Amino acid sequence: MQLINTVTVGSGGTSQISLTSIPNTFTDLVILLSARSNQSGGALGMSMRFNTDAGNNYIVRRLFNDGATITNNNLSGTQAQCASIPASSATASTFGNIRIFIPNYAGSSIKQAQIESSTENAATFNNNMISITHWTQTAAITSVQLFPDAGLYEQNTSVSIYGITNGSGGATVS
Amino acid sequence: MLLNNNEDSPFAYNYITMRTSGSAATSSSTTSAGKFQVDVAGITNTQRIVSTIQLFDYAQTDKHKSLLWRFDNANSEAVATAGRWAQTTAVSSIQLRAGSSTWAAGSSFALYGVSS
Numbered sequence: 001m002q003l004i005n006t007v008t009v010g011s012g013g014t015s016q017i018s019l020t021s022i023p024n025t026f027t028d029l030v031i032l033l034s035a036r037s038n039q040s041g042g043a044l045g046m047s048m049r050f051n052t053d054a055g056n057n058y059i060v061r062r063l064f065n066d067g068a069t070i071t072n073n074n075l076s077g078t079q080a081q082c083a084s085i086p087a088s089s090a091t092a093s094t095f096g097n098i099r100i101f102i103p104n105y106a107g108s109s110i111k112q113a114q115i116e117s118s119t120e121n122a123a124t125f126n127n128n129m130i131s132i133t134h135w136t137q138t139a140a141i142t143s144v145q146l147f148p149d150a151g152l153y154e155q156n157t158s159v160s161i162y163g164i165t166n167g168s169g170g171a172t173v174s
Numbered sequence: 175m176l177l178n179n180n181e182d183s184p185f186a187y188n189y190i191t192m193r194t195s196g197s198a199a200t201s202s203s204t205t206s207a208g209k210f211q212v213d214v215a216g217i218t219n220t221q222r223i224v225s226t227i228q229l230f231d232y233a234q235t236d237k238h239k240s241l242l243w244r245f246d247n248a249n250s251e252a253v254a255t256a257g258r259w260a261q262t263t264a265v266s267s268i269q270l271r272a273g274s275s276t277w278a279a280g281s282s283f284a285l286y287g288v289s290s
Contacts, residue, residue: 061196101226112247131252164284166282172283173279174279
């Protein structure tokens, strides 16, 4: 797994993190986030787009729990609402953890992304989620946009994107 | 999925699964099974599964082998499984089967090792 880029949000926050110029030389991508929003409330959703595509091209199936209730959604829209992060009412210094796995990102098939996110906040505003995102486009992914559904990413939110290259031990069905 | 080609006896596979179709969430558990088995309902023959399996301490001979398994298709279901193979033998091979069917052309599989 090779680091491609890391972005850390500075003072004042930012409404979006864009990971650009992703080379097509890897097999898969992994994105790891440590994120928090300044939006009011305890937790809120976070979304993703590929290649700045804001068309109605995203499908998300997700399952999440807040420690008391399990909820599931089937969403479609102009962005993939695929994760949850802490917001301003969450305990200070609490950041959510998110892993995004995008296989065959440079291929010509429809793209899917597998995601887990977790926010633990001592019994309030907890949120653990699994989701699968379907981007109904076949273009190679060259950039990924990540943004909270409202407000800004807070300072010290960090994102790293890694490329994975298949070794000789893998197999492809012919 | 089989570990070390162990199918059926000694029926050492135990796992719990949660899944969502987006409109319904379900949970299930299986004990003393002959294999790890997950499925996604409603997938068509032109769609693909995204699956990742994390197998922990695969070479340890003093532990049962445990795993976390995601098995998803955005058009049908998101599925997460936690499993245990009740054997202490080091894992030296993994068999992945497409049920009673075959893997479609273009299906790809990659195995990675993680070192501490």
